[in-house]
Amino acid sequence: MTTLVNTFAALADDTRLGIIERLMADGEQPAGDLVARSTISGPAISRHLKILREAGLIAQRTDGNRRLYAVRPEAMQAIANWTMDHRRFWEAGLDRLDAMLSEESHD
Amino acid sequence: MTTLVNTFAALADDTRLGIIERLMADGEQPAGDLVARSTISGPAISRHLKILREAGLIAQRTDGNRRLYAVRPEAMQAIANWTMDHRRFWEAGLDRLDAMLSEESHD
DNA sequence: TGTCTATTTAACTAAATGGCTAAATTGAAG
DNA sequence: CTTCAATTTAGCCATTTAGTTAAATAGACA
Structure with a gap:
C-alpha cells in the first residue's frame, strides 16, 4: 500500500x-x-488511535497518566x-475556484 | 457513513x-x-469500478459494447x-516563509 | 506498599472486503 | 438467429476490520 492509500484508509x-x-x-x-x-468503548477508540498514529495522521505524547x-x-x-x-481535474468546469479559495468554510 | 468517509473509503x-x-x-x-x-482479473476490476461509481468518484457511459x-x-x-x-492545520509550521511574513517584529 | 485512574493489549466474534472462476448479459457482426 | 467480444453478476473462500469484555500496564499518591 502506498503512503497515500494508507492515509485514505485511516480516514475511511x-x-x-x-x-x-x-x-x-x-x-x-x-x-x-x-x-x-464517542458512543463506542474505550478500547475501540484506543485501537482507532493506534491506526491513526501508525498511518502518521496523529502524534502521541505522554503527560503523566494520560496520552495526548x-x-x-x-x-x-x-x-x-x-x-x-x-x-486541473476538479477545477475543470467549475467556475467558482476563486470563490472557493477565499471562502472560510464549506460542506 | 458521511459522503466524505465514503470518498476516502473508495480511495483506500x-x-x-x-x-x-x-x-x-x-x-x-x-x-x-x-x-x-492491471494484474488482477476483469471481474475484480469491474467490482472496483462499481465501488468507485457508487462512491461518486467516476462516471460511466456506454459506447456500444464498451463502458467508458x-x-x-x-x-x-x-x-x-x-x-x-x-x-490552517497543514499550513501551520510548514511554511516558514509565510510564518516570517506574518510576524511583525522578529529578527 | 497498595490502590485509583487512564489507557492499552488480549481474546473472541460478526461482518465486510477483495480475490478467483464460472455463468449471465448486452451489443455488434456475420 | 448465431456467434463473438466486452463487461458484469453470482458463488465461493480467505483475510481483514471493528466491535465487545476482561486482563494487563503505567503513573500518581496516600
Missing part, C-alpha cells in the same frame, strides 16, 4: 474521521476526552498536495 | 487509487483498458474543499 471510517476533525477543531486532547465524546493526541500537519499536507497535483 | 485501496490516477492522467477509458493495465469511465471532478473537489477547510 466515521469514528476516525470524527477524531481527526475534533482534534483539528479543539486541538490536542487526551484519549479519555475522545472516549467521552494531536493531528500531524504533514499528513494533512500530503492530501492537500495530492489534490493540488490534480487540481 | 491501491487498485482503486491507481484507476483514479490513470483516469486523471489519460482521460476517459473503457474497462478493458483498465483491466489490461471517467473521473468526476465534483468528487475530487469535495476532497479539495475539505483540505481547504482545514488549511
